[in-house]
Amino acid sequence: MTLNEIFDMTWIPILAFALSFCAGVHMLIIGKRPPYLKNKDDNRPLKNEAMYAKTGGRLLIYFALGAAVMCGLLFFNLWMALAEIVAVFLTFSVRWREMEEKYGPIG
Amino acid sequence: MEKTTTKKMQDFLINYGVIIIMFILVIYTGITHHNFLTIGNFNNILLNMSSRLVIALGIAGCVITAGCDLSAGRIIGLGGCIAGTLLQKIDYSGKFYEGMPPMNIFVALLIVMGVCGACGAISGFFIAYLSVPPFIATLAMMEIVYGGNLIYTNATPLGGYVDYYTAVSTGRFIGINYQIWIAVIVAIVTWFIFNMTRHGKYMYAIGGNPQAAEVAGVPVRMTFIIIYAKAAAMYGLAGFMLGARAGGASVNLGLGYEMEAIAACTIGGVSVTGGRGKVSSAVIGVAVFELMKAALQYLGVDANAQWIAIGVIIFIAISLDIRKYVVKK
Numbered sequence: 077m078t079l080n081e082i083f084d085m086t087w088i089p090i091l092a093f094a095l096s097f098c099a100g101v102h103m104l105i106i107g108k109r110p111p112y113l114k115n116k117d118d119n120r121p122l123k124n125e126a127m128y129a130k131t132g133g134r135l136l137i138y139f140a141l142g143a144a145v146m147c148g149l150l151f152f153n154l155w156m157a158l159a160e161i162v163a164v165f166l167t168f169s170v171r172w173r174e175m176e177e178k179y180g181p182i183g
Numbered sequence: 184m185e186k187t188t189t190k191k192m193q194d195f196l197i198n199y200g201v202i203i204i205m206f207i208l209v210i211y212t213g214i215t216h217h218n219f220l221t222i223g224n225f226n227n228i229l230l231n232m233s234s235r236l237v238i239a240l241g242i243a244g245c246v247i248t249a250g251c252d253l254s255a256g257r258i259i260g261l262g263g264c265i266a267g268t269l270l271q272k273i274d275y276s277g278k279f280y281e282g283m284p285p286m287n288i289f290v291a292l293l294i295v296m297g298v299c300g301a302c303g304a305i306s307g308f309f310i311a312y313l314s315v316p317p318f319i320a321t322l323a324m325m326e327i328v329y330g331g332n333l334i335y336t337n338a339t340p341l342g343g344y345v346d347y348y349t350a351v352s353t354g355r356f357i358g359i360n361y362q363i364w365i366a367v368i369v370a371i372v373t374w375f376i377f378n379m380t381r382h383g384k385y386m387y388a389i390g391g392n393p394q395a396a397e398v399a400g401v402p403v404r405m406t407f408i409i410i411y412a413k414a415a416a417m418y419g420l421a422g423f424m425l426g427a428r429a430g431g432a433s434v435n436l437g438l439g440y441e442m443e444a445i446a447a448c449t450i451g452g453v454s455v456t457g458g459r460g461k462v463s464s465a466v467i468g469v470a471v472f473e474l475m476k477a478a479l480q481y482l483g484v485d486a487n488a489q490w491i492a493i494g495v496i497i498f499i500a501i502s503l504d505i506r507k508y509v510v511k512k
Contacts, residue, residue, distance in 0.1 A: 084435070088257070088325060088329045091322075092323070092325070095318075112316075118394060139319065139323070143326065146326060154333050155334060158327065158330035158334060161323070161326050161327055162327060165309075168315075169309050169315050172313060173312075173314055
């Protein structure tokens with residue numbers, strides 16, 4: 077397999093990994109909700125901003141790692157790759173929702 | 184505070200600068216290349232515009248609610264591939280479903296739009312009910328659709344289409360290509376939805392302020408699902424049109440089209456910050472974008488450098504749009 081063929085197959089999970097990993101690390105570093113993850117006029121205070129940022133950052137990194145694993149699985153079994161990313165996204169979404177309820181905006 | 188004429192002029196130039204520059208480029212190309220401003224070339228540009236307008240009208244709904252849809256390109260590919268597998272000639276050697284006669288074109292289109300719409304509805308569900316940010320939800324859907332399409336097609340390109348499918352791209356009605364008619368009809372229907380229906384009002388309300396919209400009784404969650412489902416169905420239609428035009432499809436059909444569509448919407452006046460945008464904005468934006476690409480081709484700009492030009496335009500258009508919002512704030 078040439079480098080071009082490898083990149084053709086994996087550029088989407090690589091992109092997903094890069095975007096979500098950067099967003100996750102950004103959240104962990106700044107310790108608050110970044111503007112690109114909230115509605116523009118939503119200035120409601122969070123119940124616990126520090127925990128929101130910590131949990132959110134970790135969840136985004138988890139999603140990024142899921143994308144990276146999908147990248148590898150694409151070379152072995154497409155069904156496994158698809159099942160893996162679906163499972164990762166489902167768990168990510170449920171945990172994100174829980175985080176929003178526990179530490180998210182008041183009101 | 185009353186704006187002076189100079190300030191108004193300044194604001195106009197900054198806000199519409201991208202469109203002005205592009206028109207200057209088009210006029211310059213028309214003057215220096217005698218066959219640029221011809222009916223044949225105009226027809227070609229309209230044909231290129233038709234599928235991109237359908238995509239832009241779909242994505243406009245997401246952008247109006249201050250969201251985005253990174254999965255558009257992949258859903259276009261999925262739509263093109265599903266249409267391709269259902270509309271192959273029965274005697275084609277590489278037929279996907281061996282022995283299956285080619286389907287009725289309208290039934291195939293309904294299946295394409297239904298499947299793609301379902302993908303959009305799933306994205307909308309995660310955004311609305313699980314509060315996943317749109318860029319993450321659609322990023323995940325992009326991967327899922329890509330993986331699903333790879334499995335469905337086994338990563339093999341499709342071809343051998345029936346004549347009545349490729350006729351969608353070559354056929355004409357009253358001298359106008361069918362694809363242009365499809366784009367016009369979609370634009371009219373979208374205009375009606377945006378301006379004459381409750382759903383359209385809800386969209387703008389959510390884009391303006393989702394919390395206020397919810398308090399006012401707008402069914403925010405269901406509206407989000409409908410917006411993303413509708414958008415995805417339109418991407419499926421665009422994939423159907425692109426497949427007919429190309430005479431073939433692969434998983435890479437529609438690659439990168441979502442960024443062009445978002446840029447076209449922004450150039451035309453749909454705000455990425457939400458709450459603002461019309462069908463005419465998408466039409467103007469797509470027209471300007473396609474004219475610019477055609478002009479760059481005629482000017483002999485290297486095909487690879489055109490990507491840079493498109494990227495720069497996207498960058499400037501979105502920066503100017505955000506500037507408008509910051510100034511207003």
